[in-house]
Amino acid sequence: MATAVVLVGVFAAGAFRYPHFASWAVVRNLFVDNAFLGIAAVGATFVILSGGIDLSVGSVMAFAATLIASLVERHGMHPALAMSVALLAGLGFGALQGALIRGFRLPPFLVTLAGLFFARGAAFAVHPQSIGIRHPFVAQTLNDTLSLRFHLGAKIMTIPCTVFLLLATFGAAWVALRHTRFGRSVYAIGDDEHAAGLMGLPVARTQVGVYAVSGLCSALAGVAFTLYQQSGDPAACKGLELDAIAAVVIGGTLLTGGVGSVLGTLLGVLILGLIQTLIAFQGDLSSWWTRIAVGALVLLFLGLHRGVEGLARRAAAGPDGRG
Amino acid sequence: MRSPLRPIGEAFWSVRWPLAALALLLAFNAAFTPGFFALEVRDGRLFGVLVDILNHGSRVAIVALGMTLVIATGGVDLSVGAVVAISGAVAATLVAQHGAPWPLAMGAALAVSLIAGVWNGVLVTVMRLQPIVATLILMVAGRGVAQLITDGLIITFESPPLAYLGNGSLLGLPVPVAMLAGAFVAFGLVSRRTTLGLFIESIGDNPPAARLAGVPDRLVVLLVYAVCGLCAGAAGLIDCSYIKAADANNAGQLLELDAILAVVLGGTSLAGGRFLLFGSVIGAMIMQTLTKTLYMQNVSADIAPAPKAIAVILVCLLQSPVVRERVRRMRGGGGA
Structure with missing residues (x-):
């Protein structure tokens, strides 16, 4: 709710201040430039809903992108196959992190912090520099044929396939969280892991699954990033995990788990993107204001969460006000 | 009366495992990294790999x-x-x-x-x-x-x-x-x-x-x-x-x-x-x-984080209650 208000507010502020802000081009770019972040944030939503945290997102993205570029350009593999390999690697890596967290009761932030280190190092081990992809399948089939074109008056607007990838990921995640046993278990574990176990829910399998989903989403975000940049750079996406977490928090998902939705995350991603657009429109503000604004927004929403939690607890405690 | 040296001894005893790990690393370098322990004095100060690590x-x-x-x-x-x-x-x-x-x-x-x-x-x-x-x-x-x-x-x-x-x-x-x-x-x-x-x-x-x-x-x-x-x-x-x-x-x-x-x-x-x-x-x-x-x-500075991460996860695994419990059971319920 509050997220939607902020989103509309930020957009209205932009439209009010800058003459060309409220245009289809801005909206289009908002989706195109943030498609990979959005996909990564979907994975982060699953993890945070279950009460965990995944800090390895950005590194896994860079690893996937570098792996794809290296396989295609240096080993002559077909891009579709290379992308499948990268997705499998992401899935496996996420599952491994989940298994370590679950099996050995290690703190999620520590395991995924090590994962951040490892995936980044592995990306550089695959190839130490950025590789451009010139394979026709990527340039033409995916980025050209699979894009939609609209005629808006005199201009032609192209929507690249990464946007559809983003929307498809969100759709799939929404269905998975709402209408599958896995999704229900994620919410239940985030709410109260112990109670979920007593209810007979597969806690271990779900927890490992959540990190596997996050790894898969990170790799998929890496694929989107490869398409967006037409290259694989092992140094790319540093700190993207923080943006993903910020988007989830701004989207109204509680960091303690159990409450939130993937729809809110989509709105959160759009707000982050809008802030960057606003700063670009302003022109005389530097890019580091983005970081500060994101930090302030996260703080604001955490404060809101705390307030709501406090109210809920007071309501639950009843008239004698205990709790 | 407590000996004044006792707390120092205790301090060393409580970190025996990290010290052992450090010693192991240094031993590896003594065997495989030429020039690792070389020290020289220039302009009244020490130079060398070890000094660099300390710094x-x-x-x-x-x-x-x-x-x-x-x-x-x-x-x-x-x-x-x-x-x-x-x-x-x-x-x-x-x-x-x-x-x-x-x-x-x-x-x-x-x-x-x-x-x-x-x-x-x-x-x-x-x-x-x-x-x-x-x-x-x-x-x-x-x-x-x-x-x-x-x-x-x-x-x-x-x-x-x-x-x-x-x-x-x-x-x-x-x-x-x-x-x-x-x-x-x-x-x-x-x-x-x-x-x-x-x-x-x-x-x-x-x-x-x-x-x-x-x-x-x-x-x-x-x-x-x-x-x-x-x-x-x-x-x-x-x-x-x-x-x-x-x-x-x-x-x-x-x-x-x-x-x-x-x-x-x-x-x-x-x-x-x-x-x-x-x-x-x-x-x-x-x-x-x-x-x-x-x-x-x-190993390039970019790749170095990967082996570091593996080392850290291994140490954390050794420290985790699950592994300690298993080790204790293997010892037959006794010991620490």
Whole structure:
């Protein structure tokens, strides 16, 4: 709710201040430039809903992108196959992190912090520099044929396939969280892991699954990033995990788990993107204001969460006000 | 009557595993890395790989000392890397662009770092945010603040006293080593000779019990985060002194990881409670030796994080209650 208000507010502020802000081009770019972040944030939503945290997102993205570029350009593999390999690697890596967290009761932030280190190092081990992809399948089939074109008056607007990838990921995640046993278990574990176990829910399998989903989403975000940049750079996406977490928090998902939705995350991603657009429109503000604004927004929403939690607890405690 | 040497013996005994790991690393280098132990004296100071490890390890160890206290209260501080960047930015900007005298620049840098630490502490104690989340905010925004201070530029400065911190020597050893020694003694005295250490451990062990026992828990936690910020600020001064410049984008990058890992390697549990300051110093030296070993084995600086991550996960696995329980069962229920 509050997220939607902020989103509309930020957009209205932009439209009010800058003459060309409220245009289809801005909206289009908002989706195109943030498609990979959005996909990564979907994975982060699953993890945070279950009460965990995944800090390895950005590194896994860079690893996937570098792996794809290296396989295609240096080993002559077909891009579709290379992308499948990268997705499998992401899935496996996420599952491994989940298994370590679950099996050995290690703190999620520590395991995924090590994962951040490892995936980044592995990306550089695959190839130490950025590789451009010139394979026709990527340039033409995916980025050209699979894009939609609209005629808006005199201009032609192209929507690249990464946007559809983003929307498809969100759709799939929404269905998975709402209408599958896995999704229900994620919410239940985030709410109260112990109670979920007593209810007979597969806690271990779900927890490992959540990190596997996050790894898969990170790799998929890496694929989107490869398409967006037409290259694989092992140094790319540093700190993207923080943006993903910020988007989830701004989207109204509680960091303690159990409450939130993937729809809110989509709105959160759009707000982050809008802030960057606003700063670009302003022109005389530097890019580091983005970081500060994101930090302030996260703080604001955490404060809101705390307030709501406090109210809920007071309501639950009843008239004698205990709790 | 207690022998005055006994606490020192106990201190070494409690960190026997980290020390063994460090010894193992050094033994590996003795066998496989030529020139690792070579030392020479030039201009009245020591040079060599070991001195280099001590020098850069001290910077990590100073941050790790502050981090140890935070982790002992059951928290964690992810913002130290950003605070390093802010501290360096403040000092360099004041000296280079405003012509401030060096004591003022250093004082201001440390004061700003202290404020950053207090900010974290307030978020944790007053807003009751989880420490990971509370410090994540400064981790995200802090680097932006540092870039704001330097205007996104790399600020170089010419200030012999400020450059002395990272490049000078004291008694033949680099200055950061002396700073670490001072910080270690101060931390050790305050935490073992006053009740503060006991308070910190009791909060990490069982927060409600500590509160019921009358420990001023909020004040102590706030203080601990403030001290951690101050340590990061001191490390930030060393960091900008090394290169005689403040690089807001890269200073202290991933330092939070090295510091947390140093604490964990040193034997302090991430769950909070008992803490080992000496262990954290050894842990920092292990991290630095590992890094240096990898470099000298021709592993590129970009790839080096991967083997480090594996080493850390292995250590954490050995420390995890699940593995300990299994080992205990294999021994037939006896032993520790």
